Amino acid sequence: MTDKFSSSSSPVPDIDIGHFVGWLVDHKWLIIWVVFLFGIGGYLYTGSQPRIYSADSLVQVESANGSLINLPGMPGQVGIEKNRTLTEIGILKSRMVLGEAVDRQNLTIRVSPRRLPFLGDFLVNKGVSVPSFMRDQPYVWANEFAEVSRFEVPDGADSGPYIIQSIGDGGYVLRQGERVLLTGEAGQTVHSDDGYRLFVQRIEAHPGAEFLLYRSTHLSAINALKSRLSSDQAKGEWLVNLRLTGQDKVQIEDTLNTIMQVFLAQNIERQSAEADRQLEFLEEQLPQVGDQLAASETNLNNYRAQRDSVDLDFQTETMLKRLVAFENQLADIEFQRAELGQRFTSSHPTYRALLEKKQQLEVNKAELEERIMDLPETQQEILRLERSARVNQEIYVQLLNKQQEMRLVQAGTVGNVRILDRAVVQPSPIEPRSSRNMIVSLITGLLVAIAIVMARYLLNRGIETPRQLEELGLPVYATVPLSGEQTKLSRSSKAHRFTRAGLSDLLALRSPSDLSIEALRSLRTSLHFAMLEAGDNRLMLTSSSPAVGKSFISVNLAAVCAQAGQKVLVIDGDMRKGHVHHVFHGDSEGGLSELLDGKLTLTDAIRSTAVNGLEYIARGQTPSNPSELLMQPSFSQLMVDLSSRYDLVVIDTPPVLAVTDAAIIGKHVGTSLLVARFGMTPPGEIQATVEKLETSGLFLKGAILNAMRRKASTKYSYYAYAYK
Numbered sequence: 001m002t003d004k005f006s007s008s009s010s011p012v013p014d015i016d017i018g019h020f021v022g023w024l025v026d027h028k029w030l031i032i033w034v035v036f037l038f039g040i041g042g043y044l045y046t047g048s049q050p051r052i053y054s055a056d057s058l059v060q061v062e063s064a065n066g067s068l069i070n071l072p073g074m075p076g077q078v079g080i081e082k083n084r085t086l087t088e089i090g091i092l093k094s095r096m097v098l099g100e101a102v103d104r105q106n107l108t109i110r111v112s113p114r115r116l117p118f119l120g121d122f123l124v125n126k127g128v129s130v131p132s133f134m135r136d137q138p139y140v141w142a143n144e145f146a147e148v149s150r151f152e153v154p155d156g157a158d159s160g161p162y163i164i165q166s167i168g169d170g171g172y173v174l175r176q177g178e179r180v181l182l183t184g185e186a187g188q189t190v191h192s193d194d195g196y197r198l199f200v201q202r203i204e205a206h207p208g209a210e211f212l213l214y215r216s217t218h219l220s221a222i223n224a225l226k227s228r229l230s231s232d233q234a235k236g237e238w239l240v241n242l243r244l245t246g247q248d249k250v251q252i253e254d255t256l257n258t259i260m261q262v263f264l265a266q267n268i269e270r271q272s273a274e275a276d277r278q279l280e281f282l283e284e285q286l287p288q289v290g291d292q293l294a295a296s297e298t299n300l301n302n303y304r305a306q307r308d309s310v311d312l313d314f315q316t317e318t319m320l321k322r323l324v325a326f327e328n329q330l331a332d333i334e335f336q337r338a339e340l341g342q343r344f345t346s347s348h349p350t351y352r353a354l355l356e357k358k359q360q361l362e363v364n365k366a367e368l369e370e371r372i373m374d375l376p377e378t379q380q381e382i383l384r385l386e387r388s389a390r391v392n393q394e395i396y397v398q399l400l401n402k403q404q405e406m407r408l409v410q411a412g413t414v415g416n417v418r419i420l421d422r423a424v425v426q427p428s429p430i431e432p433r434s435s436r437n438m439i440v441s442l443i444t445g446l447l448v449a450i451a452i453v454m455a456r457y458l459l460n461r462g463i464e465t466p467r468q469l470e471e472l473g474l475p476v477y478a479t480v481p482l483s484g485e486q487t488k489l490s491r492s493s494k495a496h497r498f499t500r501a502g503l504s505d506l507l508a509l510r511s512p513s514d515l516s517i518e519a520l521r522s523l524r525t526s527l528h529f530a531m532l533e534a535g536d537n538r539l540m541l542t543s544s545s546p547a548v549g550k551s552f553i554s555v556n557l558a559a560v561c562a563q564a565g566q567k568v569l570v571i572d573g574d575m576r577k578g579h580v581h582h583v584f585h586g587d588s589e590g591g592l593s594e595l596l597d598g599k600l601t602l603t604d605a606i607r608s609t610a611v612n613g614l615e616y617i618a619r620g621q622t623p624s625n626p627s628e629l630l631m632q633p634s635f636s637q638l639m640v641d642l643s644s645r646y647d648l649v650v651i652d653t654p655p656v657l658a659v660t661d662a663a664i665i666g667k668h669v670g671t672s673l674l675v676a677r678f679g680m681t682p683p684g685e686i687q688a689t690v691e692k693l694e695t696s697g698l699f700l701k702g703a704i705l706n707a708m709r710r711k712a713s714t715k716y717s718y719y720a721y722a723y724k
Contacts, residue, residue, distance in 0.1 A: 020457060027453045034449035035442055042441025048122040052245055052431035055252045057260060058421035059240045061085045085238055088417060089231050092242070092263045098222045098229075101259045105251070108221045109151045111164070112212040113140035130206050137208065138165070144205035146172075151215055154195030160214040164200065168207040174198055225255070239420075249425045256423035267417045281339065282403045289396045296388035319371065326365040327391040332398070333358045461682030466705055472686055474674060475702040477530070478523035480553065482678070482707040483507070483516045506583055507552070508559035509610060520553070520560050523704065527671070530701060534670030536643050540573075541673055541704075542653045542662040544689040548677035549706040554652040555583050555616075562614035566647040569606070570616040573665050574654040575626040578619030584609050586618060593620030595638065596629040602641065615646075630664040639668045656689045663696035674703045 024031065061084060091097065102108060115121050116139040123141070130141040146164055163175040174182040174196070182198050184190035191197040205211075216224070230243045242260070246252035337354055344351045463469060466476035508517050531537065541557075543550045555570055562568045572578035575593045586607055594600035595617065605617050623629055642649050651669060653662040666672050672693075676686060690700060 020454070023457050024450065024453055027456070030453065031446070031449040034452065035445040038441045038445025038448065039438065042438050042444075044119075044122055045441070046432045046434050046437040047125055048119070049125075049432040050121065050247050051125065051429040052247060053249050053252060053425050054243055054245050054430045055249075055256045055423045055425045056241060056243045056421075057256055057419065057423045059242060059260070060418040060420050061088045061238045061240060062416040062418065084416070085233060085240060088267070089240060091266070092231070092259070093226060093229060095219075095222050097259060097262050097266060098225050099218065100262045101255060102218065102221045102225060104258050104262075105255050106149055107225060107255070108216050108218060109148050110214040110216065111146050111148050112161075112214070113144070113146075114138055114210045114212060115140060130209075135206055135208070138210040140205060140209045140211065144209055146203040146205065146211045147201040148198070148213060149201045150189065150197065150199035151213065152191075152195070152197040153215060157195075159216060161212040162214075164203070164211040164213050166203055166205040166207055166209045166211075170203060172200060172203050174213070228252075229256075229259070242423075244423070245430065253423045253425045260419050260423070264417055264419060278339070279403065282399055285335075286396070286399050286403065289392060289399055292388075292392045296392045299388070323365065324390045324394065326361055328394050328398075330358060330361050330365070331391070331395050333361070461684065462679035463676050463681050463683060463686070463705065464679055468683060469676065469686070469703045469705060472683060473690070474686070474700060477526045477673060477702045477704055478519050479705045479708045480519040480523075480549075481515045482709050483511070483514045506556060506559050506611070508556045508563070517556065517560060520557050523557060524561050524564065531671050534701075536639075536670040537647060538639060538643060538649045538651065538669040539671045539673065540651045540653055540662070540666050540669040541675055542666070542689075543655050543675045544657050544681060544685040545655050546577075546658070548675050548681055550675040551578075551580055551583075551652050553675050553704060553706060554650050555580060558614055558616075558648070558650045559611050561648050561650075562611045565613065567613045567645075568615070568648045568650065569642055569646045570614070571642075571649065571651045572617065572619040573630075573651045573661065575619045575629070575661075576622055576654060576659070578652065578654075580616060580652055581618040584616055586616075588618050589621050591618030591620030593623045593626070593629060595620065596632060596634050597623070598634070602638070627660055627664060630661055636668055656692055657685065660696075663693055663698055666693065666696070666698040671701050672698060674700050675706055676703055678705055678707045678709060680707075 115124065116134075116137075120139060127142045129143060130139075134141075146166075148164070160176075162181070165173045165175060167173060170186040172184060172186070173180055174184075181196050182190050182192055184198065184200065186200050186203045189197065189199040203211075228245045230245075232241050233239065242256065244252050244256040244259075246255075333354060337351070337358070340348075340351050340354060346352075466479055469476050507514055508520070511517065527539065531539065541550055541554045551572075558568045558570045570580060571592060572580035573592065575591075578588070581588050581591070584607065590600060591605060595602065595605040600620075605620075606615050607618065608615050629635070639649070651665055653665050656662045674686065674689060686703075693700060
């Protein structure tokens with residue numbers, strides 16, 4: 001039998017998925033309550049979060065063509081245009097643009113209402129106005145606000161918080177701690193001699209309401225604004241969506257419109273400045289080219305006068321036109337190179353492409369000049385002079401045209417950015433997301449509840465099925481279900497620590513048809529045959545630990561046996577904490593301890609009960625040496641005498657693992673049963689109990705599983721549930 005126990009399973013059971021699912025079903029109310037509490041928490045959290053709104057606008061970035069450089073198909077130009085949108089977005093988010101918007105909107109000033117702790121934001125978001133009993137408190141409620149347009153502090157003063165306290169009818173007091181700095185009314189600028197200046201535009205709040213006033217640095221206000229501003233390219237390369245978030249609908253709409261106005265103004269200014277630079281370049285070149293044109297025309301006229309109006313033949317005229325075209329192209333390229341030199345380095349692809357084109361034109365020009373060298377000297381000279389005059393004339397005309405063009409550009413610069421949609425605040429807040437928060441809260445609650453149930457499942461060591469007892473080598477003689485009356489008795493016993501009000505009556509008398517009593521009747525039948533093999537009619541009921549219902553089983557089993565016509569005696573063998581006498585409305589004195597000590601006769605120790613054929617012996621006064629009393633010969637003789645007088649002797653003993661009394665009593669008893677409580681008694685305790693009794697030479701006949709409950713995790717069913 002020892003081998004049977006040594007090969008038993010580990011006290012920590014493996015997780016059975018089906019059993020665990022049933023365990024979850026058994027704890028469904030715990031799970032529901034935890035999920036409900038998390039749902040309430042999620043609802044309160046969501047309701048207390050500030051409402052964040054979003055304002056958006058749409059901007060178009062157009063390609064710019066205000067430069068002197070205009071070479072179709074030039075490499076690198078397409079890439080420049082594609083990157084223009086990203087460049088404009090970067091400019092829009094620069095400190096130059098956002099800083100001016102901060103100044104225009106006074107974003108360095110922040111007003112924060114003082115709320116009621118914990119639930120203040122939640123109540124305000126629900127639109128709760130100031131209650132009458134809270135009017136003397138400094139907390140700000142729904143529909144109360146303060147708007148500050150200007151706030152200046154002296155050098156060296158801290159950034160806050162300062163306190164604006166309403167005094168009613170638009171009046172207020174500015175404090176820092178308990179120090180009063182300013183007193184004024186809404187709509188008026190007030191200042192103090194030490195450098196504080198404040199303009200409160202509006203304040204509507206009950207007297208005593210307080211607003212916290214902060215003044216941040218310019219850079220921190222820019223960074224805060226930049227963190228709330230986002231952009232993304234819409235469909236198409238030149239469309240940009242801008243979005244600004246915040247709690248104040250009016251403020252974020254005005255701020256985003258201000259950002260767009262500042263951005264548009266600087267864009268126009270930037271485009272106009274580019275036209276100014278190009279016009280300045282042209283005005284520097286025009287006088288020089290004009291002087292060159294005048295000189296070349298003078299030289300041509302003088303030569304013709306000397307040679308009597310020499311004209312060009314057809315071949316020379318053709319060469320001249322080609323040569324002039326080359327000169328014009330080279331001059332145009334030189335202008336472009338000068339402008340590109342101000343914008344790009346010499347390694348830039350656009351700059352290098354321009355140099356390559358210039359080099360090719362110079363090669364073609366050199367080939368043409370070699371052919372000109374074969375002409376007569378007169379034709380060569382007139383061609384040279386005519387070329388110089390024509391080239392200078394065309395360059396001069398081209399510069400004049402460019403000058404007029406740049407003046408028109410300068411006068412009508414509109415920039416390359418258009419605001420398609422002004423800022424509009426969306427009606428619904430983007431944060432908090434109530435549905436998402438509630439779903440997350442409920443899922444979190446469900447996971448926490450499952451974790452709690454799993455922890456209880458893993459920590460649970462209680463026996464739940466007869467099979468677990470059988471695996472430990474103990475045949476199960478009965479499974480006693482937990483009844484409503486038994487639950488009341490157990491709760492009363494725990495509340496009164498086994499006083500008279502605890503076990504006040506026999507369940508067998510109070511409710512004879514109870515399922516637990518039916519199970520004990522079945523046990524009575526099983527014991528009748530089991531005890532035929534024993535050497536006596538004595539039955540010991542013991543347990544591994546207290547509070548498993550052992551005394552309940554003892555007295556009610558004895559009652560149902562007596563009701564069947566047997567003469568039965570119940571002995572309270574727990575001389576320390578026995579409470580069998582409570583069931584029969586008796587006292588503990590005058591019982592087993594006095595009987596074994598020779599202070600009381602057997603006739604005086606035996607007491608009658610309300611059940612015919614049922615008698616009992618109380619535990620007696622608590623002795624100093626219960627184990628020694630049980631080891632005396634008087635106890636052995638008592639057992640022999642009682643067996644001859646009764647059909648059945650039931651002995652209720654103390655827990656085995658607590659004291660050795662059960663092992664001593666068991667040596668004088670033919671049949672011993674262990675009582676285990678459903679879901680409470682661990683398999684390890686049962687194994688330790690059996691091993692301890694075996695060490696004393698005592699072997700248990702079997703076990704009784706008490707307080708059995710119907711559970712989804714327990715698939716085992718017994719006759720009492722099926723038969724009803």
